[in-house]
Amino acid sequence: MTARSAEQTATALSAGVESGDRRALARAITHVERDDATGRALLAALYPRTGRAQTVGVTGSAGVGKSTLVARLAAEQRRRGRLVGIVAVDPSSPFSRGALLGDRIRMQELTADPGVFLRSMASRGHLGGLAESASGVVDVLDAGGYDVVIVETVGAGQDEVEIASATQSTVLVTSPQAGDEIQSMKAGLMEVAQLLVVNKADLAGADTAVQQLLSLLAIAAPRAWEPPVLKVVARSGEGVEQLADRIDDHQRHVRDSRHAGPERRALVEAQLTTLATAALSRRALGEARRSGVLARLVGEVADRRLDPRSAADELLAAIGAGADDGPGRPSP
Amino acid sequence: MTEGAEQERRIRVLIAKPGLDGHDRGAKVVAASLRDAGMEVIYTGIRQTPQMIAEAALQEDVDVVGLSILSGAHLELFPRVVEALGERGIGPDDVLLFCGGIIPRADWEAVRELGFRGVFGPGTDTREIATFIREQLPTLPARVL
Numbered sequence: 373m374t375a376r377s378a379e380q381t382a383t384a385l386s387a388g389v390e391s392g393d394r395r396a397l398a399r400a401i402t403h404v405e406r407d408d409a410t411g412r413a414l415l416a417a418l419y420p421r422t423g424r425a426q427t428v429g430v431t432g433s434a435g436v437g438k439s440t441l442v443a444r445l446a447a448e449q450r451r452r453g454r455l456v457g458i459v460a461v462d463p464s465s466p467f468s469r470g471a472l473l474g475d476r477i478r479m480q481e482l483t484a485d486p487g488v489f490l491r492s493m494a495s496r497g498h499l500g501g502l503a504e505s506a507s508g509v510v511d512v513l514d515a516g517g518y519d520v521v522i523v524e525t526v527g528a529g530q531d532e533v534e535i536a537s538a539t540q541s542t543v544l545v546t547s548p549q550a551g552d553e554i555q556s557m558k559a560g561l562m563e564v565a566q567l568l569v570v571n572k573a574d575l576a577g578a579d580t581a582v583q584q585l586l587s588l589l590a591i592a593a594p595r596a597w598e599p600p601v602l603k604v605v606a607r608s609g610e611g612v613e614q615l616a617d618r619i620d621d622h623q624r625h626v627r628d629s630r631h632a633g634p635e636r637r638a639l640v641e642a643q644l645t646t647l648a649t650a651a652l653s654r655r656a657l658g659e660a661r662r663s664g665v666l667a668r669l670v671g672e673v674a675d676r677r678l679d680p681r682s683a684a685d686e687l688l689a690a691i692g693a694g695a696d697d698g699p700g701r702p703s704p
Numbered sequence: 705m706t707e708g709a710e711q712e713r714r715i716r717v718l719i720a721k722p723g724l725d726g727h728d729r730g731a732k733v734v735a736a737s738l739r740d741a742g743m744e745v746i747y748t749g750i751r752q753t754p755q756m757i758a759e760a761a762l763q764e765d766v767d768v769v770g771l772s773i774l775s776g777a778h779l780e781l782f783p784r785v786v787e788a789l790g791e792r793g794i795g796p797d798d799v800l801l802f803c804g805g806i807i808p809r810a811d812w813e814a815v816r817e818l819g820f821r822g823v824f825g826p827g828t829d830t831r832e833i834a835t836f837i838r839e840q841l842p843t844l845p846a847r848v849l
Contacts, residue, residue: 395793398765399848406713470714470739476760477749483756490763494714494744 382413389418389516394489397516401491404508415508418515425457425514426623429538430524432545437571439478441545441606442524446479448609448616449520450487457489457513457521458482459506464496471495475524489518495525504647507538538643541622543567543615546585548577563592566599566622569615573603597625656691665690715743715837717768720757721750722785725775730805730826734770737830743837754781758788766799767847768837771820773805779814786818795819797846800837804828 385403388396400418403411430445432438439460446456460475471494482488491509495502506523513521523539544565549572568589570581585601600618604611660666669687672678678686719735721728728750735747746764748757761769771778771785782803789795796819803815804824812823822836841847 395762398763402765464744465739468740468742470742471744472735472739473744473746474749476746480749480756483748483759484753490760492744492746492764 378409379413381410382417385410386414386417386515389414389512390421392517397489397512398491400512400516401509404512405493405505407505407508411508415511418512422511422514425510425518426454426520426619427510427514427539427541428520428522428619429542430522430545431526431542431565432569432571433550434526436545436547436550437606438524438526438545439475441569441571441604441612442475442522443479443482444606444609444612445616446482446488446520446522448612450485452616454519455487455489455517456482457491457510457516457518459491459493459509459513459521459523461493461495461502461506461523461525463526464494466496469496489513489516503538504643504650507643510538538639540626541566541619543569543619545569545571546581547572548575548581550581566597567615567618568599568601569604570601571604571606573611574605574608578603597622659691660687663690715768715841716764716766717743717745717770717837718748718757718761718764718766719745719770719772720748720752720760721772722752722754722757722781723773723775723777724751725773726750727774728772730774731772734772734804734824734830734833738834738837741831741834743834754784754788757785758792758794761789761794761799762792767841768800768802770833771801771803771805773803773807776806778803778805778807779811782815782818782820795846796821797844798848800840800844802833802836804833 382403385396385400389400400411400414403414405411428445430438430442442458442460446458449456458479460473460479462471462473462475464471473492473494475492476483476490479490482490493506493509506525510521510523521539542565544567546568547570568585570578570585572578582601582603589599589601602611602615602618604615606612657666665687669678669683673680673683717735717738719731719738721731731747735745738745746760746766748760752760757769757771769785769789771782773781786796786801789799801818801820802822802824803820805826807815807823807825815823821840822833824833824836
């Protein structure tokens with residue numbers, strides 16, 4: 373596809389997205405996810421129209437009931453008259469790079485509702501980073517007039533933490549069966565979650581799980597927003613209304629608080645540096661690949677004739693970036 | 705445009721079970737095998753109405769729709785799925801349709817005429833389906849890239 377026709381496709385699709393054409397929206401998401409020329413032109417056109425949606429990340433380990441909770445939360449938002457977009461991220465196979473995306477199974481009722489748009493997304497194979505792809509998809513749904521955009525991810529690693537930081541309100545879901553896990557949540561997800569949910573709260577051990585979360589919060593650094601701990605039974609819907617209320621509270625906090633400005637700037641700075649880093653390494657490594665420098669260095673390190681650190685320095689020198697002084701060493 | 709920025713294209717496939725039969729082992733085996741062939745497979749679960757299947761195909765912007773049916777209601781349900789897809793501007797010329805399950809050979813012609821380019825019965829080697837998708841997809845006349 374030439375640059376010109378990519379531009380034209382983007383113009384047509386962005387008009388479709390803004391007018392509520394669901395097919396155009398679906399196509400637009402595909403382009404943004406691929407990070408192709410059309411996708412980039414689309415985001416450039418749509419970005420000024422974003423910022424209206426309430427964006428919510430829902431994360432937690434496999435089996436804690438995230439999909440069921442997201443389905444309930446979406447239904448509650450629909451009851452409040454809001455249009456709901458959902459981005460459900462599932463892991464890709466590291467071997468085939470294929471993926472089996474099964475979140476629709478637990479969100480059956482939503483499929484029949486024209487006020488809900490559900491998109492499944494595979495986690496791997498995003499050169500610009502999954503978080504960037506996901507936040508682009510969120511932007512498209514936001515520009516498309518969806519009042520609430522929910523991103524669901526399996527909270528297992530750095531990628532998921534990054535995605536969480538791409539939404540305004542992050543809900544960390546756990547369950548009474550995950551008791552030991554709560555103990556180990558001292559770093560990472562706890563810091564990025566603004567709402568903590570103990571799902572399956574009808575099971576034994578729910579109160580213990582709540583207590584554990586509260587005691588972890590008690591030792592955390594003080595902050596402007598204190599994350600509430602909520603008991604929910606996603607299967608029956610118990611507690612979901614309160615969760616939606618508290619998400620609204622947090623959204624008000626984000627939009628009104630004196631910290632909103634600096635927080636937003638920090639988020640945007642993180643997004644920009646991630647994007648620029650990805651683009652820079654893509655360009656530089658593409659060059660090293662074409663020239664054969666990368667292959668030669670890989671060979672030398674594989675044969676143990678050269679150490680990886682020196683090889684990286686040589687690689688940087690070869691692509692004109694100069695050797696890296698390392699974070700601990702002063703620049704000359 | 706930065707070279708190499710564009711994502712490698714993953715084929716997106718919707719696997720769905722229309723109607724009331726609750727046996728989805730075959731559908732799951734096909735879904736898993738296509739994942740193993742490097743595709744992104746959206747599986748919607750059992751007891752899907754034609755409207756739900758078409759809506760999922762639209763929202764997920766899939767390249768391929770595969771229907772699995774064991775109940776014998778294929779000649780009843782498949783035309784309704786094709787119709788529901790058509791209502792959303794999705795036709796057999798831009799999305800590849802195939803089906804599997806228990807579909808008597810006598811019905812294959814009728815199913816093909818609806819736009820299903822592939823019919824796979826029990827005992828099909830799953831690799832055959834992945835190959836079919838890779839071969840047929842580029843030949844769709846109205847495929848939007």
